[in-house]
Amino acid sequence: MSAALALDALTYTTGGATLLDGVDLTVAPGETVALVGPNGSGKTTLLRCVYGALTPTGGRVRLDGTDLAGLSARQRALRIAAVPQDGHSGQEFTAAQIVAMGRSPHKRFWEADTAADVARAAGALDRVGAGHLAAEPFGRLSGGERQRVLLARTLVQEPALLVLDEPTNHLDIRYQLEVLALVRSLRTSSLLALHDLNLAAHYCDRLHVLAGGRTVAEGPPAEVLTAELLAAVYGVRAEVSVHPRTGSPTVTYLPGPV
Template sequence: MSASELTVEGVTLSAGARLLVRDVSLTARPGEVVGLVGPNGSGKSSLLRAVYRVLRPDSGCVRVDGTDVRSLPVRRLARTLAAVVQDPGAGFDLTVREVVAMGRSPHKRLLDGDTAQDARLIASALASVDATGLADRLFDRLSGGERQRVLIARALAQQPALLVLDEPTNHLDVRHQLEVLGVLRRLPATVLVALHDLNLAAYYCDRLHVLRDGEVHASGPPAEVLTARLLAEVYGVAGEVAVHPRTGAPQVTFLPGDRDGTAVDRSAP
């Protein structure tokens, strides 16, 4: 399946009297890795839930290849879109291989068993997140980082045209953060990913959308979006943004400072 185009058009979400997201619009073009960044409570997870159809927008819509996701049959949506969420809910009394095999379900009829192709895709997904050695272990016995990698493998086995991930690097050590984001970067799919680490977002994402208080504060390529002014306005911290001499990507350095983003010189007497 070729990569899909995602379009979010003027989406507003609320929970009771609380406004979660206000009039957010964005596009992820086929094959792009698009990042959502912003402080806690800025609306990243809520917006993603609207994309993978857990939350219904108060207004606006989410389209995949021009079709409103809410009009798509469940099976067709599952063949098109895969999601990796922060809280997967109840545990699985299954082996890791069985959990990853769940990603193949949208492509089979109800009682179909795994084919040789399914087995290859499952093995490939496990290998891509360095989880081959976990295949026969019970999912519920894994560490948080191991579970996260397995859930990403399940999404990869699904072979989606659009992959949505909410903080996929949570619980992962540095090596696995880089490996997982490298896999996402190479996928023949469109990726929308929420990230906290701005340096990872700057290196792996084609474009960033910065959310603040449920609204889009800035959008564009990382080199245009990530500035010292934005760090102060959105995160309330002092920082510097330079070009990394080897990668060419923006590199953010945070400085100890006051909440208004004013740096504090710790070397002063």
């Protein structure tokens, strides 16, 4: 299951500061789109507006044409699953219990977990390489282990749209690759914020570049990632080549001033 996401002139202002300034963005059904840009560019704010942690002060967020502002929290959770950067609550639960919480939007609040829920949670943990953590207290897990458990929770939620804020944070290289490959293999539409431009170029269909809360570039990685853009947006010197085996654009950073 997947859905079409559209942001129309999305704006978010707080304390006199405009963090998002009229951003337009689309994610087609089944597409993986990466938000990239320097720290403070508005990536996390945009994702929070999509999954409902923040209410936009202007513009709209639509999923398959439906304005999400008119949906309840439960209705939104039935369509969208999110892994925020700070999604590490629930320290007293086991990893398996955290994952099983992904079924909550599909049940009444008094319903207990069924055998099917337990099986879904176990399968999702196995899928992210964390089956051995099922009985471990969530609060005792490392940052990378928690990240994989939270991703497993989104799998059992069965969303049409997956929203991930730096999903490779705290992960070693092996699990960075495995997590992004898993995201690509799902049938959901996916919007994720990434710092690593080479990972974004390899695993994402399109890149959406933010700077100062505004869109500065959008399109396939091969079109977006240029030495000129990296100099203008990130203030770095770089060369962009095509990887001989993957065919993806590869960024090599160079020392010295722009």
